[in-house]
Amino acid sequence: MADTLEAPYVDDSSFDGFARAQVAMVVTNPNLDDNPIVYVNQAFTRSTGYARSAVIGHNCRMLQGDDTDKAAVDRLRQGIEARQTVSVDILNYRANGQAFMNRLVVAPLFDTKGDVQYYVGIQKELGHDEQDASVDEINTQLLEIQDRVHSDLAMVIGMIRRQTTATSVPEEFAALTRRIETLQLLYEEMKLSDSQSNRDVIHMGSFVSRLACAIGHTCGRSGIRLNMQIEPLDVPIETATRVGLVVSELLTNAFQHAFDRIDTGLVEVRLSQLSAGGLRLIVSDDGIGIPSRMAWPDPATVGGRIVTGLIEGLEGTLQLGRGAAGSFVTIDVPAGASITE
Structure with a gap:
């Protein structure tokens, strides 16, 4: 983890705070069985139709369906296995079965020992007029948002672990949502x-x-x-x-x-x-x-x-x-x- 945080300001006209924007945020924990979701924001629940209680503890693959492109899933899995930031366009499904296209950026969050503690996913639902938009332009917007979140979460996780290794996973998760929503x-x-x-x-x-x-x-x-x-x-x-x-x-x-x-x-x-x-x-x-x-x-x-x-x-x-x-x-x-x- 860096000694100082270089956190760029987010300048995106579609971004009005994670709590209300159509930019969804997901945090998963690869140190638990099947890398389950441990946090989602309101934009995620609004976009997918799933309540928090329905997704916490489950893997993100629950959003996939019959027509989800296997190649996109493979790119996502390979990026996660390689502990690298990966961006894909992937067909997901809402709780009511309706399909929608997501542009998804997933990045690992490392601790000071170089171990991955969480994966942070930022996703933007693509409308019909956006699916042909410049990949570089939209990815740049999402990466700017992801960088800000990544830096802030890295700071919080670093302080949680700084003075002792005795912290339990449940203790961290009990207040994780409140800290992210701050x-x-x-x-x-x-x-x-x-x-x-x-x-x-x-x-x-x-x-x-x-x-x-x-x-x-x-x-x-x-x-x-x-x-x-x-x-x-x-x-x-x-x-x-x-x-x-x-x-x-x-x-x-x-x-x-x-x-x-x-x-x-x-x-x-x-x-x-x-x-x-x-x-x-x-x-x-x-x-x-x-x-x-x-x-x-x-x-x-x-x-x-x-x-x-x-x-x-x-x-x-x-x-x-x-x-x-x-x-x-x-x-x-x-x-x-x-x-x-």
Whole structure:
């Protein structure tokens, strides 16, 4: 894995964030029997008609049918066996049996030892007017998207595995979807920035607000309120990637653990600009709090390793405070921090 991430900006008028675009994303794990699907985005479910629950744990060949070209399947299999990026046009079938043509790019995701941890597939459904379009032009668009996803997932997987080899496969998969969808919201903000001729930065206030609401909707429950005090500020794309993932880990931890056996509570997210530049992120709760005897972030957990790795990469600092009720985490990121791995 590279020491630094070279992640090109995606400039594709058909791309409006993986969560809504007609660019489907699939992640498979070759270390499990039959290389099953472990993640798909909403564009995939919308395009194929399959619910996530119907495809997770199955091989992608379930999309093939009687008229799928065997030569295309062979090229795809050979590329995967050779651990190389491969692009094919392949006839797939929706859940209702309707056939459609896909342009598919599949690439391996390696760990630091050179072993393949996942395969990432980006696919675009081809309309009748696109099936004769330039292969090079469409492949370039898909490869730009795939490069961005590949770099971001490589960063996450690298931090998951950095400090220990004891991580279990189920532990990784339990939060994989949430971490990828955190990145999806970032990609949507990237597109918004592009439309405003501001391609080098992300509107961090908008990104964090949407991310916090999404996590609150997914992880929250009745009686637990979410309050946000977020200033509008712009940050570089790579900084936004890491800060967004930190927000995701901290908020999820608060919703899942801070209110055990408590019916009501408050989670707060504050984002502000420091006087010398940079930003300050505070995530707090008024729940049971993190026990004083507990080391946090916990290096024995995936989330703990991710938070530690992200903050180190940002050259930032983390302070844990314990109040009369609950806990608060303060993270400062300096201006112009050089992103490191």
